[in-house]
Amino acid sequence: MGAHGPATTGLMRWVTTTNHKDIGTMYLWFSFAMFIMGGAFAMIIRAELFQPGLQIVEPEFFNQMTTMHGLVMVFGAIMPSFVGLANWLIPMMIGAPDMALPRMNNLSFWILPPTFLLLASTLFMEGGAPNFGWTFYAPLSTTYAPDTVTFFIFGVHLMGLSSIMGSINIIATVVNLRAPGMTYMKMPMFVWTWLITAFLLVAVMPVLAGAVTMMLMDVHFGTSFFSAAGGGDPVLFQHIFWFFGHPEVYIIILPAFGVVSQIIPTFARKPLFGYDSMVYATASIAFLSFIVWAHHMYTVGMPIAGELFFMYATMLIAVPTGVKVFNWITTMWQGAMTFETPMLFCIGFVFLFTVGGFTGVMLSLAPVDFQYHDSYFVVAHFHYVMVAGAVFSMSAAVYYWLPKWCGRMYNENMGKAHFWISFIGFNLTFFPQHFLGLAGMPRRIPDYALQFTDFNTMSSIGAFIYGASQILFLFNVVRTITSGEKTSEEKTWEGAEGLEWTVATPAPYHTFSTPPEVK
Amino acid sequence: MHLRAKRLYKLALSPVLLLLSFLSTGAWAEEAQRWQMNMSPGVTEVGAEIYGLHMIVFWICVVIGIVTFGAMFYSVFAHRKSKGVKPATFHESTAIEIAWTVVPFIILIVMAFPATTTLLKVYDFEDSDLDILVTGYQWKWKYEYIDEAGDNVVFFSNLRTGKTEIYNEDDKGEHYLLEVDEPLVLPVNKKVRFLVTANDVIHAWWVPALAVKKDAIPGFINEAWSRPLETGVYRGQCAELCGRDHGYMPIVVNVVEEDEYNAWLADKKSKAAEIKALMDKQFTLDEQMAAGKPVYDQYCAACHGLNGEGGVGKAIAGSPIATGEMAKHLDVSINGVPGSAMQAFGAQLNDVDMAAVVTYQRNAFGNNMGDIVQPIDVYNFKQGQ
Numbered sequence: 002m003g004a005h006g007p008a009t010t011g012l013m014r015w016v017t018t019t020n021h022k023d024i025g026t027m028y029l030w031f032s033f034a035m036f037i038m039g040g041a042f043a044m045i046i047r048a049e050l051f052q053p054g055l056q057i058v059e060p061e062f063f064n065q066m067t068t069m070h071g072l073v074m075v076f077g078a079i080m081p082s083f084v085g086l087a088n089w090l091i092p093m094m095i096g097a098p099d100m101a102l103p104r105m106n107n108l109s110f111w112i113l114p115p116t117f118l119l120l121a122s123t124l125f126m127e128g129g130a131p132n133f134g135w136t137f138y139a140p141l142s143t144t145y146a147p148d149t150v151t152f153f154i155f156g157v158h159l160m161g162l163s164s165i166m167g168s169i170n171i172i173a174t175v176v177n178l179r180a181p182g183m184t185y186m187k188m189p190m191f192v193w194t195w196l197i198t199a200f201l202l203v204a205v206m207p208v209l210a211g212a213v214t215m216m217l218m219d220v221h222f223g224t225s226f227f228s229a230a231g232g233g234d235p236v237l238f239q240h241i242f243w244f245f246g247h248p249e250v251y252i253i254i255l256p257a258f259g260v261v262s263q264i265i266p267t268f269a270r271k272p273l274f275g276y277d278s279m280v281y282a283t284a285s286i287a288f289l290s291f292i293v294w295a296h297h298m299y300t301v302g303m304p305i306a307g308e309l310f311f312m313y314a315t316m317l318i319a320v321p322t323g324v325k326v327f328n329w330i331t332t333m334w335q336g337a338m339t340f341e342t343p344m345l346f347c348i349g350f351v352f353l354f355t356v357g358g359f360t361g362v363m364l365s366l367a368p369v370d371f372q373y374h375d376s377y378f379v380v381a382h383f384h385y386v387m388v389a390g391a392v393f394s395m396s397a398a399v400y401y402w403l404p405k406w407c408g409r410m411y412n413e414n415m416g417k418a419h420f421w422i423s424f425i426g427f428n429l430t431f432f433p434q435h436f437l438g439l440a441g442m443p444r445r446i447p448d449y450a451l452q453f454t455d456f457n458t459m460s461s462i463g464a465f466i467y468g469a470s471q472i473l474f475l476f477n478v479v480r481t482i483t484s485g486e487k488t489s490e491e492k493t494w495e496g497a498e499g500l501e502w503t504v505a506t507p508a509p510y511h512t513f514s515t516p517p518e519v520k
Numbered sequence: 521m522h523l524r525a526k527r528l529y530k531l532a533l534s535p536v537l538l539l540l541s542f543l544s545t546g547a548w549a550e551e552a553q554r555w556q557m558n559m560s561p562g563v564t565e566v567g568a569e570i571y572g573l574h575m576i577v578f579w580i581c582v583v584i585g586i587v588t589f590g591a592m593f594y595s596v597f598a599h600r601k602s603k604g605v606k607p608a609t610f611h612e613s614t615a616i617e618i619a620w621t622v623v624p625f626i627i628l629i630v631m632a633f634p635a636t637t638t639l640l641k642v643y644d645f646e647d648s649d650l651d652i653l654v655t656g657y658q659w660k661w662k663y664e665y666i667d668e669a670g671d672n673v674v675f676f677s678n679l680r681t682g683k684t685e686i687y688n689e690d691d692k693g694e695h696y697l698l699e700v701d702e703p704l705v706l707p708v709n710k711k712v713r714f715l716v717t718a719n720d721v722i723h724a725w726w727v728p729a730l731a732v733k734k735d736a737i738p739g740f741i742n743e744a745w746s747r748p749l750e751t752g753v754y755r756g757q758c759a760e761l762c763g764r765d766h767g768y769m770p771i772v773v774n775v776v777e778e779d780e781y782n783a784w785l786a787d788k789k790s791k792a793a794e795i796k797a798l799m800d801k802q803f804t805l806d807e808q809m810a811a812g813k814p815v816y817d818q819y820c821a822a823c824h825g826l827n828g829e830g831g832v833g834k835a836i837a838g839s840p841i842a843t844g845e846m847a848k849h850l851d852v853s854i855n856g857v858p859g860s861a862m863q864a865f866g867a868q869l870n871d872v873d874m875a876a877v878v879t880y881q882r883n884a885f886g887n888n889m890g891d892i893v894q895p896i897d898v899y900n901f902k903q904g905q
Contacts, residue, residue, distance in 0.1 A: 334608075339601045
C-alpha cells in the first residue's frame with residue numbers, strides 16, 4: 002500500500018473512522034441503499050398506476066408512498082451520494098491529506114442511518130407514515146396529519162444538521178487545504194460546484210429547520226403560524242418552504258454539473274471549454290436560485306407584480322444554464338471522443354437534462370404554468386432534471402472513479418448495457434408523462450380517468466425497466482470490487498487530468514502527506 | 521386477448537400519433553381524449569391565448585434543441601477518436617461566449633412580451649356577469665351563486681363514480697372518476713368570476729378547458745375568471761394534494777344557453793324557497809321517518825349500513841349517540857368527529873333534511889326513541905354553537 006491503513010479493523014473501523022475515503026464510501030453505499038428503497042416506493046406507485054382502478058394499495062398508503070419516495074430520494078439518495086463523492090474526491094482533487102474537520106465528518110454521516118431508520122419506521126406505526134407529499138404543505142401537514150408527523154419533523158431536523166455539518170466541512174476544506182499554487186480559478190469544476198453548493202446548503206437548511214419548527218409549534222403547542230383561523234397564513238408555509246426548496250433543487254444539480262464538467266473533457270481529450278464562464282454561470286445560477294422561489298406558487302393568488310417579478314427572474318435562469326450546456330457541447334466539438342460508460346452517461350445527461358431545461362422554460366411562464374402546475378407535466382419535468390441530471394451524472398461518476406477507488410476495472414459491456422437500458426427505461430417512463438400532464442392528469446392521484454390509461458401503462462413499464470437496470474449496476478459494482486480486473490495505472494483514462502489521477506491506484510488510505518505543487 | 525393486442529399496436533404507433541396530434545389541434549374542446557398528447561386550447565379566449573403561448577415556446581424549444589443537439593450529435597459522430605481525429609486545443613472564445621449569453625437573453629425577451637400580456641388578461645377580474653364562490657372540502661366542492669338579492673343558490677358537488685367501479689368489481693363508466701352528482705352550471709358567453717376558498721386544507725380548482733386553475737386556501741379568498749364561448753360539459757379535478765381522496769374530487773361544469781341557465785337557476789331557487797317554507801313547519805314522526813329514510817340511504821348508509829348495522833362507521837342501531845342526548849347527536853351530525861371518517865354534514869345537508877335524518881336515526885333500527893327533531897331545532901342548534 003505504501004501508506005498506513007486504518008487504525009482499527011472490523012466494524013469499529015467504520016464506526017470510528019475519520020478518514021475521508023472511508024466516510025465517502027459509507028455515504029455512497031448508504032445513498033445507494035436509499036436509492037433502492039426510494040425506488041421500491043416508486044415501483045409501488047407505478048404498479049398501482051399501471052391500470053385505472055385500485056388494485057394494489059389504498060389511497061391512504063399511496064399518499065404515504067409518494068411522500069416517502071420524494072423524501073428518501075431527495076434527502077437519502079441524491080444529496081448523500083454527492084456528499085460521498087465530495088468526501089472521496091475533494092481532498093484528492095485539491096491535494097489535501099483529508100477533510101478539514103474529520104471528526105465532524107464522521108458525525109455528519111452517522112446521523113443519517115438512524116434518521117432514515119426513524120423515518121422508515123413510521124410506515125409501521127399506527128396512522129401510517131407521513132402522507133402529505135414531500136412538500137408537506139400546511140395545513141394538511143399540521144392540522145390534518147397523522148401523529149407520525151412529529152417523527153418526520155425530528156427527522157428533517159437531523160437531516161438538516163447532517164447537511165450543514167457536511168457543508169461546513171467542505172467549505173473549510175476547500176478554503177484552507179488547497180495545495181500550494183492552486184488558486185480558486187485553478188480548482189477543478191467539481192470542487193467549484195461543491196463549494197457553491199455548500200454555501201447554498203448553509204444558507205437554506207436553517208430555513209427548512211425554521212419551517213418544521215413552526216410546524217412543530219402548530220401541531221403540539223397551540224400556535225397558529227400556518228392557520229388563518231388563528232391569525233396565521235398557510236401560504237406563509239409555502240413561501241418559507243420554497244425559499245429552501247428552490248435552492249435545494251440546485252443543491253441537487255450543481256454537483257452533477259461539476260461531475261459532467263470533469264468527465265466530458267476526459268473523453269473528448271480536450272480541455273473544458275470556457276472554464277471561467279462555467280464558474281460565473283454556476284455562481285449566477287446559485288444567486289438566481291434565491292429569488293425565484295415563488296414560481297412554485299403561481300396559483301396561490303399572488304399580486305400581479307409578484308407574479309411578473311418571479312416570472313422574469315425565473316426565465317433568466319435559462320441564460321447561465323444555457324451557457325453551461327453550450328460549453329459542454331463545445332468541449333466535445335472537435336475533440337477525439339471515445340464512448341466508455343461514464344461518457345455515455347454524460348452525453349445522456351446533457352441531452353436529457355437539456356430537455357428538462359426546455360420544459361423548465363415553459364414552466365417559467367406564469368400564464369401557461371396555470372395549466373401545467375401540479376399536473377404530470379411537472380412530474381415529467383423534474384424527473385428529467387433530477388433523474389437524468391443527478392442520477393445519470395452520479396452513475397457516470399461511479400464508473401469514472403471506481404477504478405481509482407478500488408484498483409479494479411468494471412465490466413465495460415455491462416456498464417454500457419446499464420446505460421442503454423436506463424436510457425430507454427427512463428424515457429419510456431417520463432416522456433409520456435408530459436402528455437398526461439398536458440391532457441389534464443393531476444399529480445399525486447392513485448387512480449385516473451380512462452383516457453389516461455395508455456400512457457400510464459407505458460410509463461409503468463418504463464419504470465420497471467429503469468428499476469431493473471439498477472440491479473445490473475449494483476451487480477457490476479460489487480463484481481468490480483470483489484473480482485474485477487486489477488489495474489494499477491495511475492491514469493485509468495487516457496485523457497484524464499487532475500491531482501486525483503497523480504496518486505497511486507488504488508488510491509492509498511492516506512494521500513498527500515506532503516502537498517503537491519500546482520504550477 | 522384481442523384488446524391486449526390492440527393496445528400493443530397502439531404503443532408501437534405512438535410516435536406517429538405524436539406527430540399527428542401536433543398537426544391536428546382543436547378538436548378537443550370537451551374532454552381529454554385517449555392518446556391526447558398536447559394541451560387543449562379549451563373554449564375561452566384566454567385559453568386559446570395560453571395554448572398559443574404554449575405552442576410558441578414549444579417550437580422555440582424545438583428549434584433550439586435541433587441546433588444544440590444537432591451540434592452535439594454531429595461531433596459525436598464526426599469527432600471520434602476511432603476516426604483518427606486529433607483533438608483541437610481551443611478552450612475559450614470570449615466572442616462566442618458573449619454571443620450565446622446575449623442571444624438566449626433576447627429570445628427570453630421575445631417570450632416575455634406575450635406572456636406578460638396574457639398574464640394581465642388572466643388577472644383582469646373586473647366587470648363580471650356572475651360571481652360564484654367555490655369552496656373546497658375534503659373531498660368535494662361547494663358552489664354558491666352569489667346573488668345581490670341575497671337568494672344565493674348553494675349546493676355540493678360529489679364524485680358519482682361508485683366504489684364497485686373503483687375496486688374493479690364493475691365495468692368502468694365512460695366518465696370514470698370525472699362525474700359528479702350535481703355539476704356546476706354556467707351560462708355561455710358570460711364572464712364568470714370564481715371566488716375560490718377552502719374549508720379545511722388547500723385544494724385547487726382546475727378545469728383545463730376553462731383555463732382556470734386556482735388554489736383554494738382556507739381563510740383566504742382567491743379570484744379567477746373564465747368566459748366559456750361554447751356550450752358543453754367540461755371536466756377537471758382537484759390539483760393540490762388534499763389528503764386521502766385527493767384523486768376523487770372531480771369538477772364538472774355544464775355550460776348551457778342562457779335560457780336553460782335561467783330555468784335551472786329558477787328551479788334551484790324555488791326548491792330553496794320550498795325548503796325555507798318548511799323551516800317553520802312542525803312535522804309528525806311519520807312524516808320525518810318517511811323523509812329521513814332517503815336522506816339516510818344517500819348520505820349515511822355507505823358507512824353505517826343500510827340497516828344501521830355499521831360498517832366503516834359505527835352501528836346506528838343501539839348506538840349511544842342515537843339513543844343518547846339529542847344535542848350530542850346533532851353535534852356529531854352537523855360538525856362531524858374530527859380525526860375520524862365521520863364528516864361534518866352541517867353545510868352539506870339543509871336543516872330540513874338534517875332534522876329528518878336525525879329523527880330517522882333516533883327511531884329506526886329499533887332505536888325507538890320517540891322524539892322528533894324539527895328543522896327549527898337544527899337551525900337553533902347551529903345558531904347556538
